[in-house]
Amino acid sequence: MDRFTKDEIHPKIIQKLLEDSDITIDDALENEMVLNMGPQHPATHGVLRLVLKLDGETVIGCVPDVGYLHRGYEKMAENMSYHEFIPHTDRLDYISPTANNVAWVMAVEKLAGVEVPVRAQYIRMIIAELARIASHLVAIGSFAMDVGALTVFLWTFREREKIMDIWDIVCGARFTNSYTRIGGVANDMQPEAIALIKKFLEGIDNNLIECEKLLNTNRIFIERLDGVGVISKEDALSYGYTGPNLRATGVDFDLRRAVPYLQYDKIDFRIPTFTEGDCLARYFVRTDEIRESAKIVRQCLQLMPSGEIKANLPKRVLPNKAEVYTKMEELILDFMLINFGINPPVGEIYHAIEGSKGELGFYLVSDGKGNPWKCKIRSPSFIHIQSLPHLVKGRMISDVVAIIGSIDPIMGEADK
Amino acid sequence: MELKEIIIQKLNEHFPDAGFEFSEYINEFNIKLDKKFIQPVCKFLKEDSELEFLLCEDITAVDWARRKKRFTVVYHIFTLKHNYRLVLKCDVEEDDCNIDSVTSVWRTSNWQERECYDMYGIKFNNHPDMRRIYMPEDFEYYPLRKEFPLMGIPGSLSLPKK
Amino acid sequence: MGLEAKLSGDGFFVTQLEAIINWARKNSVYPMPMGISCCAIEMMAAADPRYDIARFGSEVMRFSPRQCDLMIVAGTVTYKMSHVVRKIYDQMPDPKWVIAMGACTSTGGMYRSYSVVQGIDQFLPVDVYVAGCPPRPDNLLNALIHIQNKIGNTRAKEFQNKKRLELNVIQNN
Numbered sequence: 001m002d003r004f005t006k007d008e009i010h011p012k013i014i015q016k017l018l019e020d021s022d023i024t025i026d027d028a029l030e031n032e033m034v035l036n037m038g039p040q041h042p043a044t045h046g047v048l049r050l051v052l053k054l055d056g057e058t059v060i061g062c063v064p065d066v067g068y069l070h071r072g073y074e075k076m077a078e079n080m081s082y083h084e085f086i087p088h089t090d091r092l093d094y095i096s097p098t099a100n101n102v103a104w105v106m107a108v109e110k111l112a113g114v115e116v117p118v119r120a121q122y123i124r125m126i127i128a129e130l131a132r133i134a135s136h137l138v139a140i141g142s143f144a145m146d147v148g149a150l151t152v153f154l155w156t157f158r159e160r161e162k163i164m165d166i167w168d169i170v171c172g173a174r175f176t177n178s179y180t181r182i183g184g185v186a187n188d189m190q191p192e193a194i195a196l197i198k199k200f201l202e203g204i205d206n207n208l209i210e211c212e213k214l215l216n217t218n219r220i221f222i223e224r225l226d227g228v229g230v231i232s233k234e235d236a237l238s239y240g241y242t243g244p245n246l247r248a249t250g251v252d253f254d255l256r257r258a259v260p261y262l263q264y265d266k267i268d269f270r271i272p273t274f275t276e277g278d279c280l281a282r283y284f285v286r287t288d289e290i291r292e293s294a295k296i297v298r299q300c301l302q303l304m305p306s307g308e309i310k311a312n313l314p315k316r317v318l319p320n321k322a323e324v325y326t327k328m329e330e331l332i333l334d335f336m337l338i339n340f341g342i343n344p345p346v347g348e349i350y351h352a353i354e355g356s357k358g359e360l361g362f363y364l365v366s367d368g369k370g371n372p373w374k375c376k377i378r379s380p381s382f383i384h385i386q387s388l389p390h391l392v393k394g395r396m397i398s399d400v401v402a403i404i405g406s407i408d409p410i411m412g413e414a415d416k
Numbered sequence: 417m418e419l420k421e422i423i424i425q426k427l428n429e430h431f432p433d434a435g436f437e438f439s440e441y442i443n444e445f446n447i448k449l450d451k452k453f454i455q456p457v458c459k460f461l462k463e464d465s466e467l468e469f470l471l472c473e474d475i476t477a478v479d480w481a482r483r484k485k486r487f488t489v490v491y492h493i494f495t496l497k498h499n500y501r502l503v504l505k506c507d508v509e510e511d512d513c514n515i516d517s518v519t520s521v522w523r524t525s526n527w528q529e530r531e532c533y534d535m536y537g538i539k540f541n542n543h544p545d546m547r548r549i550y551m552p553e554d555f556e557y558y559p560l561r562k563e564f565p566l567m568g569i570p571g572s573l574s575l576p577k578k
Numbered sequence: 579m580g581l582e583a584k585l586s587g588d589g590f591f592v593t594q595l596e597a598i599i600n601w602a603r604k605n606s607v608y609p610m611p612m613g614i615s616c617c618a619i620e621m622m623a624a625a626d627p628r629y630d631i632a633r634f635g636s637e638v639m640r641f642s643p644r645q646c647d648l649m650i651v652a653g654t655v656t657y658k659m660s661h662v663v664r665k666i667y668d669q670m671p672d673p674k675w676v677i678a679m680g681a682c683t684s685t686g687g688m689y690r691s692y693s694v695v696q697g698i699d700q701f702l703p704v705d706v707y708v709a710g711c712p713p714r715p716d717n718l719l720n721a722l723i724h725i726q727n728k729i730g731n732t733r734a735k736e737f738q739n740k741k742r743l744e745l746n747v748i749q750n751n
Contacts, residue, residue, distance in 0.1 A: 072691035240524030568692025
């Protein structure tokens with residue numbers, strides 16, 4: 001940011017610059033400009049808009065502008081039943097849809113007091129961890145693409161396609177799953193799906209190492225990220241960081257360990273932390289988390305008991321489709337649940353899980369009717385984008401791209 | 417002594433006239449207080465060495481439509497030291513629709529308060545940048561208020577010419 | 579192939595200029611990936627090795643509207659975003675085509691709410707609508723084939739200076 005002073009430059013040059021009719025500035029050495037980045041920009045991961053104030057190529061100020069994908073989720077949630085909102089949660093953080101499904105139904109179950117069978121809890125853990133792997137794969141791939149390594153993107157997407165195949169068999173949709181139901185999951189996990197998961201887990205370690213080989217020894221990649229976008233532990237907490245971004249600053253905080261939900265207290269896993277807090281550390285945390293998630297899925301497959309996948313609470317839980325078509329009782333219950341909702345008791349709760357980007361929470365207020373009185377989505381991406389001005393200040397414009405990629409915002413979730 | 421009791425004791429000691437109401441619902445500890453005290457109480461909860469509520473998870477509001485005190489601003493804060501979540505609530509009336517900002521305590525509250533203003537029209541005093549965040553700057557309504565229709569008000573948002 | 583057989587014989591062949599321009603144009607469509615939300619990920623998946631959009635000559639995704647002739651609007655368009663979409667569309671050189679990818683782009687889909695435009699055809703001329711929420715990548719490729727057929731059947735006189743005039747008006751404003 002060292003600027004030339006007037007004494008260091010020959011007066012004739014300054015005179016010439018001021019005479020130039022194309023330059024409309026008063027001071028020849030004044031070279032601040034405002035650059036608009038986005039909302040349609042390949043590196044902003046969607047429709048994030050940044051207004052940057054530049055001095056030459058150095059960023060001296062940044063104002064993020066969000067809301068280009070504001071779809072009014074919270075208003076829509078107030079106008080639909082708890083079951084109806086499950087498909088909408090897919091589209092929040094659309095890289096890891098199943099994790100959002102799990103977060104939503106767990107919040108509703110806490111509100112309505114539904115206990116879920118153990119097998120369903122394990123299935124939920126498996127799909128949530130697969131979602132985390134898929135999300136981090138996309139994050140690493142698109143992050144590498146942003147800083148110029150295109151091949152990694154193709155390789156991580158190849159791995160992600162395998163997870164899409166698993167979801168395709170598990171629930172019949174490859175992308176927007178809507179797999180969970182209040183009180184359990186939609187259908188049991190088939191042996192074909194389990195075989196596919198096992199096959200995927202066999203390959204993931206080696207394939208991840210393959211991708212890492214392209215990046216970890218790549219001098220350009222390392223030098224573009226090392227020491228860029230540093231945030232300290234205290235600042236990160238003050239900005240409300242959670243998830244991989246917080247763990248890259250050295251805070252050992254993970255909701256799976258801090259407030260165990262589902263069956264995470266029975267699982268042995270490590271929480272990867274790095275202390276640097278820069279872009280490179282955030283990348284390393286993500287690669288390590290993929291390995292840990294794979295480890296969790298392996299344990300889940302071993303520990304998963306057989307049994308029911310839905311709670312036996314006819315007033316709250318949707319009956320099986322096959323029974324709806326053949327039995328009178330189930331047909332009536334299905335009709336009542338779809339038309340009037342599950343009517344949880346009056347109250348308000350907040351429930352959060354460790355989503356793939358960070359803490360994904362739902363704050364629900366019920367007035368005893370079929371649809372929520374208020375639903376607030378606490379989305380990690382929204383919180384993380386807020387810290388961008390702090391991270392990019394004083395960096396080059398090309399670092400902005402790397403920093404956005406490293407904090408991995410998803411605008412569907414940030415804008416709601 | 418349980419953490420809950422420590423919090424009750426400390427708050428009563430330091431803020432005798434804040435009008436605290438303590439309650440618990442499904443393992444969540446709720447504290448209702450007078451809106452004038454929100455900033456000092458938050459500052460105290462964050463800086464007290466025994467509590468250290470360093471993480472502000474969420475700030476939002478609830479529109480109760482027909483109640484006399486129409487809005488409730490809700491704060492969810494979390495302490496990493498004890499892994500404990502606390503809910504703070506302040507009632508806000510429609511005629512006097514403002515509350516003190518806690519931006520000086522947690523920086524994350526900046527955007528969350530802006531979102532709350534955008535959706536409910538509750539003004540946060542001493543906020544550094546009180547603008548709309550999601551809706552365009554010239555939008556006149558507050559979408560999450562109960563009287564606002566789901567499909568919006570026709571003509572309130574412009575489309576480009578074909 | 580027919581072309582080589584012709585060349586090995588007389589060394590030349592006769593065709594309409596229009597036909598050969600269309601042939602070249604339809605096999606090198608440059609998409610402008612207007613990725614807004616969920617569908618953008620499936621659009622990226624269409625470019626990945628499994629679905630491989632390169633088979634149709636459209637792997638060159640250009641983020642600059644000046645270099646593109648096909649806009650794939652992938653994702654929910656809100657009122658705030660609609661002005662941006664239209665501005666980018668206006669910057670694309672003629673002739674140009676538009677794919678509305680996914681339910682919420684085409685009709686508003688599941689988002690019946692105050693901030694979502696109920697179908698981008700309210701402010702953009704759309705050539706192909708793709709069903710699905712989001713559509714599978716194969717479905718997007720199908721839409722691309724439809725666009726190619728449409729380009730192949732275009733006559734030169736349909737591109738008279740009409741659109742150029744419109745563009746001038748916009749710039750003058």
